[in-house]
Amino acid sequence: xxxxxxxxxxxxxxxxxxxxxxxxxxxxxxxxxxxxxxxxxxxxxxxxxxxxxxxxxxxxxxxxxxxxxxxxxxxxxxxxxxxxxxxxxxxxxxxxxxxxxxxxxxxxxxxxxxxxxxxxxxxxxxxxxxxxxxxxxxxxxxxxxxxxxxxxxxxxxxxxxxxxxxxxxxxxxxxxxxxxxxxxxxxxxxxxxxxxxxxxxxxxxxxxxxxxxxxxxxxxxxxxxxxxxxxxxxxxxxxxxxxxxxxxxxxxxxxxxxxxxxxxxxxxxxxxxxxxxxxxxxxxxxxxxxxxxxxxxxxxxxxxxxxxxxxxxxxxxxxxxxxxxxxxxxxxxxxxxxxxxxxxxxxxxxxxxxxxxxxxxxxxxxxxxxxxxxxxxxxxxxxxxxxxxxxxx
Numbered sequence: 001x002x003x004x005x006x007x008x009x010x011x012x013x014x015x016x017x018x019x020x021x022x023x024x025x026x027x028x029x030x031x032x033x034x035x036x037x038x039x040x041x042x043x044x045x046x047x048x049x050x051x052x053x054x055x056x057x058x059x060x061x062x063x064x065x066x067x068x069x070x071x072x073x074x075x076x077x078x079x080x081x082x083x084x085x086x087x088x089x090x091x092x093x094x095x096x097x098x099x100x101x102x103x104x105x106x107x108x109x110x111x112x113x114x115x116x117x118x119x120x121x122x123x124x125x126x127x128x129x130x131x132x133x134x135x136x137x138x139x140x141x142x143x144x145x146x147x148x149x150x151x152x153x154x155x156x157x158x159x160x161x162x163x164x165x166x167x168x169x170x171x172x173x174x175x176x177x178x179x180x181x182x183x184x185x186x187x188x189x190x191x192x193x194x195x196x197x198x199x200x201x202x203x204x205x206x207x208x209x210x211x212x213x214x215x216x217x218x219x220x221x222x223x224x225x226x227x228x229x230x231x232x233x234x235x236x237x238x239x240x241x242x243x244x245x246x247x248x249x250x251x252x253x254x255x256x257x258x259x260x261x262x263x264x265x266x267x268x269x270x271x272x273x274x275x276x277x278x279x280x281x282x283x284x285x286x287x288x289x290x291x292x293x294x295x296x297x298x299x300x301x302x303x304x305x306x307x308x309x310x311x312x313x314x315x316x317x318x319x320x321x322x323x324x325x326x327x328x329x330x331x332x333x334x335x336x337x338x339x340x341x342x343x344x345x346x347x348x349x350x351x352x353x354x355x356x357x358x359x360x361x362x363x364x365x366x367x368x369x370x371x372x373x374x375x376x377x378x379x380x381x382x383x384x385x386x387x388x389x390x391x392x393x
Contacts, residue, residue: 018035021365045258056110079116114247167220173217273370
């Protein structure tokens with residue numbers, strides 16, 4: 001076992017994916033911080049977390065030395081209450097300190113990789129489209145606000161959960177999609193002029209907003225499909241991950257000249273093999289952002305999935321002896337990294353199964369053979385609360 005992520009990263013790697021098997025065990029965020037601090041000393045210049053991309057722009061402004069307070073940034077820049085996690089707060093404070101008195105080329109950058117939505121909710125695209133309109137200095141009158149209508153009709157849960165209540169297939173939504181698509185063409189067609197008048201960073205900022213608005217329109221369109229419910233929700237999950245993949249590719253375009261990027265998200269968003277999930281009585285399947293980006297970047301994409309032995313925080317006990325987690329548990333003290341092939345090789349002599357002692361409330365996705373076969377390495381935490389020392393890079 002190793003505690004150096006570089007042992008599993010080839011020289012061709014541009015995007016290093018580090019997955020976590022649940023969002024609820026704090027140990028994974030702390031380990032991520034320690035590993036990123038190692039990588040920062042060896043050429044990595046950016047990190048992307050599973051938070052909405054547009055709010056995360058505020059966080060990057062802060063770590064680059066911009067105005068504001070850490071408290072405000074953690075509240076405004078992090079979606080899904082992830083700003084309340086101590087590991088995330090420590091990461092942002094450390095990145096700002098790291099960047100002090102460093103030239104721009106050596107500073108660390110922060111990105112959000114997620115689309116502006118959750119699996120079963122999505123806001124109005126209005127504010128994102130208005131930002132792009134203003135950047136492009138277009139005179140659209142009140143068309144965007146009039147077509148979008150009240151924000152609440154987009155953000156209410158029924159707009160995603162009930163196709164009959166969706167705004168996505170209305171004539172107004174279709175007109176918004178046309179306007180947004182026209183703005184995207186204009187953004188690229190006028191790129192030399194716009195970048196000269198503002199900056200490359202401001203052009204990318206406008207594109208992030210416009211991409212978010214278009215993504216929301218596409219997501220709401222999918223929510224309106226009158227098809228079998230498992231297929232409909234699977235398409236929503238696939239759409240979200242496709243938008244995450246687009247964000248990742250844009251982030252790599254921004255960071256390509258500065259160094260590789262570490263992306264940290266749930267295993268199901270980063271694994272190369274198809275993702276599956278059970279929601280109530282629905283069996284869902286889709287290709288993750290990692291599967292999409294991995295197929296495009298090939299050897300430039302490296303994925304490290306994570307697993308957990310036990311956790312008092314989650315109420316997760318020791319794994320059964322014939323599970324993949326148990327194989328890793330016997331090799332790990334605290335936490336450690338190992339090649340995925342070493343795990344599968346160790347399980348060829350005796351039958352090994354996917355653990356079944358987890359609950360939906362734990363948010364834990366156990367290791368399975370398909371994920372192992374498609375991963376480059378595994379990070380295993382033997383016991384969440386005791387595995388990690390305080391983050392002091």
